Each structure stands twice: as structure tokens, then as C-alpha cells.
Amino acid sequence: MSVHTTGEPTVVQQRGESGAAGSDFSRLSKAITAAGLMRRRPWYYAVRMSLVALSYAAAWAAFLVVGNSWWTLAVAALLAVVFGQVALVAHDVGHRQVFRLRKASERTGRIAGNLGIGMGYGWWQDKHSRHHANPNHEELDPDVNPDIFVWSQAQAREATGLPKFIGRLQAYLFFPLLTLEGFNLHVAGVRALADRTLKQRRKEGFLLFAHFALYLGALFVVLPPGKAVLFLVVHQCLFGLYLGSIFAPNHKGMPTLTGEDRPDFLRRQVLTSRNVRGGWFTDLVLGGLNYQIEHHLFPSMPSPHLRKAQPIVARFCQEHNIGYLETGLINSYRQALKSLHDAGAPLRAAAATPGPRG
Structure with a gap:
């Protein structure tokens, strides 16, 4: 079993002593369940979701109160953070952390995602589920598709178009390009409406376009056109950033898998995260995704x-000789950027090599 990486850290895949896929995870799962850590937390989520909803309402109220003033750009920055917290709530709802019933999860997810922040919940859930099934697998994880960035030197050698153009300097462009992620979420959600397999397609579309109408309506009614556009750019760029x-610290710079490289579930998740x-x-700030x-x-x-599960999982991985990486936030960004820089090496080498003369 091989694991590929384009930068720090290097992790060597090792089988569990039993050799049976999933058996180690079964033992870990029993320990986690016995500790009561899979029990739902309805009161926690009731308080958290209420606070996020109040923050959302307060931010828009501040927008109305501030009105046609340059201080409205400070409100745009505040609203970017609030939108991020709404996205984190939608994430937890999508993973069935909040509600036991699927319908309640989907209903709340669409209200928070589609109506609240203009993110296509159905599109995101499908994409995110595929990521969870095969994190950092170059053919199976949509989050490491070379659509803008290249995530390995193998992808760099095959890159064409935009990834080839950006790849040489992608480590320097990574955070600036993150400012476009908010816009990308909106575009991807709208494009997904053309997919007839999307569940509740009409409801998704109605809520999505209701968000756009209310959002743009509020901006252009309260602010003059130039200031409304500036508010939109500041808000959406900071939201994307x-x-x-x-999400950048979670997997970027960790080992990537290719082809038939699919360790058992436990190692597949630990070694790539x-x-x-x-x-x-x-x-x-990170919504618990730092774990x-x-x-x-x-x-x-x-x-x-x-947080309570972390020492149990870390100890289990140590006992079974499974690489478990924990680092600081700044160092996680450093590792991700170094990996991006290393991945773009073939493109820099190709650009430095003079072409044949005519």
C-alpha cells in the first residue's frame, strides 16, 4: 500500500496487526461509544443555532442602521464572519449531528445554506460526502480535483489551461484566490440546479434565488450603486477567505492517494487529515473542524x-503505530503552502526550460 505526498509531512502506511480492514476502527468506535461521545447534544445546538441566528439578524440590522456610510464596509466584514458561522451550522446539520431525522436535517440545511448564505445545500452535501468517503484521493475526492490548483506533481505534469497557468505560483496565489470562494459557492449551487438527479431541485432553486433577490435588493435599496457593489465585493471576498x-488546514499538505491506494477506513481518514x-x-472560529x-x-x-474524543483517538493511534498529526494553526498553513509549492515544481521546471528554436 503506497501513500504519496508532495510535501510535509511524510507518513508511511502500516497495516493493523490483525490485517482485517475495519477491525481496528471497530475497537476504537466501541471505546468512543462507551464514553458517550456519540450522544446528541440538542441543548448545545439549540443555543448555538439561536446565537448564530441572532448574530445574522443583528448584522443585517446593523447594515440598516449604518446605512449609506463608509462604516458599512465594517458591517460587510462582520457579516462575512457571520456567514461563515452559518456555513458551519449547515455543515453540522448535513452530517446529522443535530437532528436524528433526515427530513429535519435537510430542511434546516436548505434554510441555512440556500436561503441564509446562498450555498446550494444539495450540491454541497453530495460533494462533501464524496470527500469524506475518500479524502485526498486524487481520482475520488472532488476537493483535490486539479480544476484550479494542482495538488501533486503528477497532476502538475498533466495540467492544462488554468491549473497549468496558476500552478507555478499557486502557493503565493492560494490565499488571494480564496477570496473568490464565496462567489464559487454561489455559481456552483446555481449550476447544480441543472442536474435532474438533485433532490428537491425546485425547492433548492427557489430558496437559492430568494437569497440572491433579498441580498441584492437590500444592498441596492439601502446603498448607492457604487457603494453597494463595494459592499458586495468586500463581504463576499472576506466570506470566501x-x-x-x-478548511485549508484540514487536509492540504497531507498525503494524497491515487489509483487503488485505499487503506482501511481508519487509516484512510487519519493519515490524510x-x-x-x-x-x-x-x-x-474553526467550528470544531480543528479536530x-x-x-x-x-x-x-x-x-x-x-475535543473529548481527541485524546482517545490519539492514544489509540499511538498504540497501533498509526501516524497522527496535530500542529498549530500557522504551521498547518505553512505545511499546506509548502505542499502547493512542491506540487508546482514540474510546471516551474518546464517554464524554465527553453523551447526548441525554429
Whole structure:
């Protein structure tokens, strides 16, 4: 079994002593369940979702109160953070951490995602489920498709178009390009409506376009056109940057898999994920996704339990000689950027090689 990586850290895949796929995870799962960490936390989510909803309403109220003033750009920055928190709630709802019933999860997810922030919930859930099934697998994980960035030197050698153009300097362009992620979410959600396999397609479309109408209507009614456009750009760019910065530390720079490289579930999730150390503030800003390893192993675990699960999972991985990586936030970004720079090496080499003379 081979694991490929384009930068730090290097992890060597090792089989469990039993050799049976999933047997190690079964033992870990029993320990987690026995600790009560898979129990739902209805009161926690009731409080959290209420606070997020109040913050959402307060931010828009501030927008109305501030009105036609340059201070409205500060409101745009505040609203970007609030939109990110709404996205994190939609994420937890999509993983069935909040509600036991699927219908309640989907209904709440569409209200938060489609109506609240203009993100196609059905499109996102399909994409995110495929990512969870095969994280960092170059053919199976949509998050490492070379559509803009190249994530390995093998992808760089095959790159054409935009990835080939960007790949040489992608480490320097990564965070600037994250500012476009908010716009990308909107476009992807609208494009997904053309897919007839999308569940509740009409409802998704109605809520999505209702968001756009209310959002743009509010901006252009309260603000003059130039200031409304500036508000939109600041808000959406900061929202994209915040959202991208939440997810960037989780897998970028970790080993990538190709072809038939598919370790058992436990190792597939642990070896391709990275945890970020921090306290309550880190938990709040990153929505618990700083415990990425535990989240990938137990995606339906309520986010406040991830911190408690962390020492159990870390100890289990140490006992079974499974590489478990935890680092600081800044270092996680450094590793991700170094990996991106290393992945683009073939493109830089090709650009530096003079072509044949006529």
C-alpha cells in the first residue's frame, strides 16, 4: 500500500496487526461509544443555532442602521464572519449531528445554506460526502480535483489551461484566490440546479434565488450603486477567505492517494487529515473542524464532543503505530503552502526550460 505526498509531512502506511480492514476502527468506535461521545447534544445546538441566528439578524440590522456610510464596509466584514458561522451550522446539520431525522436535517440545511448564505445545500452535501468517503484521493475526492490548483506533481505534469497557468505560483496565489470562494459557492449551487438527479431541485432553486433577490435588493435599496457593489465585493471576498481558511488546514499538505491506494477506513481518514491545536477560541472560529481527524472518523459526532474524543483517538493511534498529526494553526498553513509549492515544481521546471528554436 503506497501513500504519496508532495510535501510535509511524510507518513508511511502500516497495516493493523490483525490485517482485517475495519477491525481496528471497530475497537476504537466501541471505546468512543462507551464514553458517550456519540450522544446528541440538542441543548448545545439549540443555543448555538439561536446565537448564530441572532448574530445574522443583528448584522443585517446593523447594515440598516449604518446605512449609506463608509462604516458599512465594517458591517460587510462582520457579516462575512457571520456567514461563515452559518456555513458551519449547515455543515453540522448535513452530517446529522443535530437532528436524528433526515427530513429535519435537510430542511434546516436548505434554510441555512440556500436561503441564509446562498450555498446550494444539495450540491454541497453530495460533494462533501464524496470527500469524506475518500479524502485526498486524487481520482475520488472532488476537493483535490486539479480544476484550479494542482495538488501533486503528477497532476502538475498533466495540467492544462488554468491549473497549468496558476500552478507555478499557486502557493503565493492560494490565499488571494480564496477570496473568490464565496462567489464559487454561489455559481456552483446555481449550476447544480441543472442536474435532474438533485433532490428537491425546485425547492433548492427557489430558496437559492430568494437569497440572491433579498441580498441584492437590500444592498441596492439601502446603498448607492457604487457603494453597494463595494459592499458586495468586500463581504463576499472576506466570506470566501474565512471559509477557505477554515478548511485549508484540514487536509492540504497531507498525503494524497491515487489509483487503488485505499487503506482501511481508519487509516484512510487519519493519515490524510491534520488536527490544529488551540483552545476555545480556535474551536469557535474553526467550528470544531480543528479536530479534523476525529471528525472524519466520526462525522456524526456532535462538534462539542470532538475535543473529548481527541485524546482517545490519539492514544489509540499511538498504540497501533498509526501516524497522527496535530500542529498549530500557522504551521498547518505553512505545511499546506509548502505542499502547493512542491506540487508546482514540474510546471516551474518546464517554464524554465527553453523551447526548441525554429
